[in-house]
Amino acid sequence: xxxxxxxxxxxxxxxxxxxxxxxxxxxxxxxxxxxxxxxxxxxxxxxxxxxxxxxxxxxxxxxxxxxxxxxxxxxxxxxxxxxxxxxxxxxxxxxxxxxxxxxxxxxxxxxxxxxxxxxxxxxxxxxxxxxxxxxxxxxxxxxxxxxxxxxxxxxxxxxxxxxxxxxxxxxxxxxxxxxxxxxxxxxxxxxxxxxxxxxxxxxxxxxxxxxxxxxxxxxxxxxxxxxxxxxxxxxxxxxxxxxxxxxxxxxxxxxxxxxxxxxxxxxxxxxxxxxxxxxxxxxxxxxxxxxxxxxxxxxxxxxxxxxxxxxxxxxxxxxxxxxxxxxxxxxxxxxxxxxxxxxxxxxxxxxxxxxxxxxxxxxxxxx
Amino acid sequence: xxxxxxxxxxxxxxxxxxxxxxxxxxxxxxxxxxxxxxxxxxxxxxxxxxxxxxxxxxxxxxxxxxxxxxxxxxxxxxxxxxxxxxxxxxxxxxxxxxxxxxxxxxxxxxxxxxxxxxxxxxxxxxxxxxxxxxxxxxxxxxxxxxxxxxxxxxxxxxxxxxxxxxxxxxxxxxxxxxxxxxxxxxxxxxxxxxxxxxxxxxxxxxxxxxxxxxxxxxxxxxxxxxxxxxxxxxxxxxxxxxxxxxxxxxxxxxxxxxxxxxxxxxx
Numbered sequence: 001x002x003x004x005x006x007x008x009x010x011x012x013x014x015x016x017x018x019x020x021x022x023x024x025x026x027x028x029x030x031x032x033x034x035x036x037x038x039x040x041x042x043x044x045x046x047x048x049x050x051x052x053x054x055x056x057x058x059x060x061x062x063x064x065x066x067x068x069x070x071x072x073x074x075x076x077x078x079x080x081x082x083x084x085x086x087x088x089x090x091x092x093x094x095x096x097x098x099x100x101x102x103x104x105x106x107x108x109x110x111x112x113x114x115x116x117x118x119x120x121x122x123x124x125x126x127x128x129x130x131x132x133x134x135x136x137x138x139x140x141x142x143x144x145x146x147x148x149x150x151x152x153x154x155x156x157x158x159x160x161x162x163x164x165x166x167x168x169x170x171x172x173x174x175x176x177x178x179x180x181x182x183x184x185x186x187x188x189x190x191x192x193x194x195x196x197x198x199x200x201x202x203x204x205x206x207x208x209x210x211x212x213x214x215x216x217x218x219x220x221x222x223x224x225x226x227x228x229x230x231x232x233x234x235x236x237x238x239x240x241x242x243x244x245x246x247x248x249x250x251x252x253x254x255x256x257x258x259x260x261x262x263x264x265x266x267x268x269x270x271x272x273x274x275x276x277x278x279x280x281x282x283x284x285x286x287x288x289x290x291x292x293x294x295x296x297x298x299x300x301x302x303x304x305x306x307x308x309x310x311x312x313x314x315x316x317x318x319x320x321x322x323x324x325x326x327x328x329x330x331x332x333x334x335x336x337x338x339x340x341x342x343x344x345x346x347x348x349x350x351x352x353x354x355x356x357x358x359x360x361x362x363x364x365x366x367x
Numbered sequence: 368x369x370x371x372x373x374x375x376x377x378x379x380x381x382x383x384x385x386x387x388x389x390x391x392x393x394x395x396x397x398x399x400x401x402x403x404x405x406x407x408x409x410x411x412x413x414x415x416x417x418x419x420x421x422x423x424x425x426x427x428x429x430x431x432x433x434x435x436x437x438x439x440x441x442x443x444x445x446x447x448x449x450x451x452x453x454x455x456x457x458x459x460x461x462x463x464x465x466x467x468x469x470x471x472x473x474x475x476x477x478x479x480x481x482x483x484x485x486x487x488x489x490x491x492x493x494x495x496x497x498x499x500x501x502x503x504x505x506x507x508x509x510x511x512x513x514x515x516x517x518x519x520x521x522x523x524x525x526x527x528x529x530x531x532x533x534x535x536x537x538x539x540x541x542x543x544x545x546x547x548x549x550x551x552x553x554x555x556x557x558x559x560x561x562x563x564x565x566x567x568x569x570x571x572x573x574x575x576x577x578x579x580x581x582x583x584x585x586x587x588x589x590x591x592x593x594x595x596x597x598x599x600x601x602x603x604x605x606x607x608x609x610x611x612x613x614x615x616x617x618x619x620x621x622x623x624x625x626x627x628x629x630x631x632x633x634x
Contacts (some may be wrong), residue, residue: 054372059542061538061541080541082539082541082542082543082546083544087541087542092533092535092537094533096539096554097536097558098558100411107540107543107553108543111543111544111546111549112544155543156542156543159543159544224620225404288531308388
């Protein structure tokens with residue numbers, strides 16, 4: 001797949017400052033990221049992290065204070081939005097209320113000066129793609145939220161943009177519809193082969209849909225990687241904390257070998273740990289480590305258990321059960337184990353329990 | 368009943384006060400309309416039904432002349448005022464907030480706060496100098512004066528409409544390859560149209576019944592319907608005045624009704 005390696009959008013050293021003087025807000029601070037062709041790329045972060053600002057800069061609704069944005073190698077940072085082959089699906093859909101569904105979808109092609117017949121054919125194709133043929137002549141106020149979402153998608157896809165930008169498009173839908181649209185979006189992306197840049201604050205959405213994720217905080221990109229990389233090997237505390245539930249502990253580095261190391265856990269026992277990529281910390285240093293709750297199992301304390309703690313309480317979640325443990329140094333540790341058919345786990349609150357770490361469970365953070 | 372939410376309708380005396388208000392508002396108007404059909408020449412003693420005062424008004428050349436002038440002034444002034452108000456509304460809602468925006472609002476709405484008599488006197492002085500230096504004393508001056516005080520009335524509904532309109536619609540149009548001009552023509556203008564119509568009709572009605580400013584500004588022989596009526600009152604009052612007033616009332620009601628239906632269709 002050579003094609004996959006080509007860069008569609010190249011964001012290069014982009015900063016965006018709103019206002020000036022002491023009130024200036026640094027919405028983006030020297031952000032660089034290369035988004036590949038035909039990729040489902042997600043910008044993930046809490047509100048105010050700069051993800052929507054970055055999207056608006058790519059769309060052309062705002063212009064960067066510094067840096068370049070290239071589309072297939074051409075600098076587009078100075079172009080107005082109507083000259084960029086990039087379309088947006090807005091959070092509130094922004095459908096034109098005085099036009100029908102079909103007129104909405106055809107608007108972009110019409111503005112590009114395509115002949116009427118071509119516009120009609122394209123609208124037809126888009127209506128089938130999003131399964132809205134029957135509603136072509138409805139007013140946009142007469143269709144449901146989920147249908148409006150589809151129209152917004154079809155409208156943005158109709159001019160065949162090089163890149164499709166999606167600004168939290170699913171946040172207004174209820175859970176069931178959101179799950180459906182997640183699958184729908186993935187299907188549309190693979191059918192059209194268009195690069196999708198998706199903005200969300202929902203980590204689960206990001207994990208299930210993306211080829212790669214950029215985790216953002218306070219105007220910076222903290223980590224870029226596949227869903228598995230950012231989930232299993234978070235490089236920073238913020239990433240580990242924002243994506244999924246996790247346990248933070250302090251450990252001491254022992255032997256460093258390439259991308260792994262041996263660390264001494266708070267219990268004094270050793271464990272293998274992965275190092276963040278590109279770092280070569282010195283042995284003997286204190287480091288922060290993370291252990292995902294589902295990467296451990298509970299057992300009776302023995303020489304095989306790496307940590308021990310007092311079981312404080314047990315919360316049953318249907319598919320799995322969460323165990324809250326208090327370690328010897330008073331930190332809280334959460335373990336999550338899948339429920340099986342063969343009865344309940346044999347631990348009671350108040351008991352001393354041992355924690356067994358799975359292979360690769362320990363990740364060292366970049367401090 | 369303590370747990371029932373506060374409802375003004377259930378307060379003692381509410382119905383009575385409401386009724387009194389409506390009677391005060393409409394009883395004089397109803398009386399006026401009724402006596403416009405009086406067969407006799409009194410505006411207080413009923414002598415039977417007749418359309419003679421409508422016929423009299425219709426055939427009265429002075430009324431015809433004043434009515435045509437009123438319509439010309441009202442149509443021109445509302446057109447100009449609406450155009451200017453539309454631009455002002457775009458300028459105050461479709462830009463990034465800037466220093467002096469509130470001051471701009473206040474300036475545009477100034478004619479609503481300043482007593483009309485002050486504006487009238489000011490215009491009288493300015494126009495007197497203008498007439499003397501240029502020799503022009505045509506209807507243009509009256510139209511100009513009406514345009515000026517109609518702007519805020521046209522501006523308010525247009526601005527309200529624009530403020531209720533999501534800015535992201537225009538952003539979406541730009542995203543879909545519409546140039547700023549096409550965005551305005553295909554998205555902004557069609558969506559603000561009901562506001563523009565409302566503004567124009569309001570301006571039209573306000574111009575049509577203005578007395579104070581017209582009385583001060585008009586040149587000799589430039590009677591409008593309201594100033595003609597005012598002049599008549601100084602002589603003998605006949606139901607002809609009632610008939611003209613009723614016609615004006617009918618025009619206003621017609622305008623409001625047309626606007627209501629136009630607006631409802633657009634929504």
